[in-house]
Amino acid sequence: MNAEDQKYNDLIKDLKGLKKISTPPNFESDLLRKINSEKFETKKESFWKKLFLPKFLIPSTAGAAAVTILLVFMTIGKKDQIKEQLVSPYSKTLVIYYPVNNHTKEEIIYSPQAGVSEIPTATKTNYDATTNDETEATQFRTNEINGSENKIMGSEGKVDQVEQGVSRSTQSMKKSDTLQKRADSVKIKFD
Amino acid sequence: MKNRRLEEFTDEELILEFQQNDTLNAFEILVQRYKNPLMNFVFRFLGNYAATSDVVQETMIKVYKNKNSYKTIAKFSTWIYTIAGNLARTELKKIKRRNLFSINSFGEENKNFDIKDDAHGPDELTDSNLKEKIIQDALLKVNPIYREMVIMRDIQELTYEEISQITGKEIGTVKSRINRGRAQLRELLKDIYKD
Numbered sequence: 001m002n003a004e005d006q007k008y009n010d011l012i013k014d015l016k017g018l019k020k021i022s023t024p025p026n027f028e029s030d031l032l033r034k035i036n037s038e039k040f041e042t043k044k045e046s047f048w049k050k051l052f053l054p055k056f057l058i059p060s061t062a063g064a065a066a067v068t069i070l071l072v073f074m075t076i077g078k079k080d081q082i083k084e085q086l087v088s089p090y091s092k093t094l095v096i097y098y099p100v101n102n103h104t105k106e107e108i109i110y111s112p113q114a115g116v117s118e119i120p121t122a123t124k125t126n127y128d129a130t131t132n133d134e135t136e137a138t139q140f141r142t143n144e145i146n147g148s149e150n151k152i153m154g155s156e157g158k159v160d161q162v163e164q165g166v167s168r169s170t171q172s173m174k175k176s177d178t179l180q181k182r183a184d185s186v187k188i189k190f191d
Numbered sequence: 192m193k194n195r196r197l198e199e200f201t202d203e204e205l206i207l208e209f210q211q212n213d214t215l216n217a218f219e220i221l222v223q224r225y226k227n228p229l230m231n232f233v234f235r236f237l238g239n240y241a242a243t244s245d246v247v248q249e250t251m252i253k254v255y256k257n258k259n260s261y262k263t264i265a266k267f268s269t270w271i272y273t274i275a276g277n278l279a280r281t282e283l284k285k286i287k288r289r290n291l292f293s294i295n296s297f298g299e300e301n302k303n304f305d306i307k308d309d310a311h312g313p314d315e316l317t318d319s320n321l322k323e324k325i326i327q328d329a330l331l332k333v334n335p336i337y338r339e340m341v342i343m344r345d346i347q348e349l350t351y352e353e354i355s356q357i358t359g360k361e362i363g364t365v366k367s368r369i370n371r372g373r374a375q376l377r378e379l380l381k382d383i384y385k386d
């Protein structure tokens with residue numbers, strides 16, 4: 001016993017004299033039972049594996065993922081459709097096609113860049129759809145177009161007029177048997 | 192070695208037998224030899240009998256499962272005390288967390304309560320059982336770092352070298368910590384050691 005031990009002699013003596021603690025009576029049987037149970041225990045999955053990939057959730061997770069992907073694609077498609085519908089008509093180019101001497105003539109009525117061009121007013125009011133002479137009708141129409149004084153400049157109201165004119169023109173063209181024989185149809189197309 | 196009974200084997204020979212031949216009887220003899228010293232050591236450190244029993248059982252299970260981790264360069268006692276010490280320290284942290292939680296759960300608005308210190312009057316110190324309880328209570332108030340070493344030295348009567356090997360600290364550190372632990376304990380037990 002060194003000097004330090006000597007200093008605490010009484011304390012050390014009391015500590016050494018403390019009652020000895022024994023194991024409970026069933027200690028060894030419990031121990032062997034625990035050892036045997038651990039021996040045959042299947043290896044536990046880690047917490048993180050359990051958290052992120054529980055076996056019972058695999059089919060439902062796959063299903064949910066598939067539905068989500070489908071919904072995303074559907075939403076994107078719908079958005080594009082809606083966008084298309086939301087585009088102002090004035091941002092589109094309005095073109096009219098009509099047959100002239102076995103050819104289809106194309107005339108741009110309105111474009112966002114150029115605005116509204118001359119409107120063939122003859123097609124609106126004076127065009128005689130009952131004539132059977134194609135050349136005459138074409139010539140008449142050409143003259144009428146050249147003589148048209150109604151110029152509608154690009155504004156919203158004017159575009160309405162353009163549309164009305166186009167629709168009337170289409171109607172009268174439809175009435176014309178001659179033109180119907182020569183051309184399959186009069187197409188009004190938005191590009 | 193084959194002519195001797197297993198009971199006559201040293202600890203190191205028994206663990207070697209268990210490692211090489213998987214002799215369960217060798218393991219059982221080791222359990223018989225160490226169960227009570229470890230109970231004593233862990234109980235003085237934790238102060239809770241049920242938790243102590245669990246820690247010692249866990250120590251034995253670890254010895255069983257990790258028998259091949261033991262290398263003959265160290266004493267078996269050093270190895271098993273190291274395992275028990277580590278488990279006891281972990282258990283102590285769990286107990287402290289549990290106590291802190293249970294005390295907080297009684298309070299309102301996160302109030303903390305000090306645990307009442309049951310002081311014993313000088314006239315009560317005559318009963319030896321009571322004296323033992325007072326010493327144990329005081330021991331539990333000593334800093335765990337010092338407490339572990341005081342228990343190993345003054346209760347388990349291990350050498351400074353063994354304590355040094357178990358705790359992985361230098362002998363100088365071990366001696367210093369033991370003395371600090373004793374000083375703290377004496378201060379706590381000043382009613383008993385008045386002179």
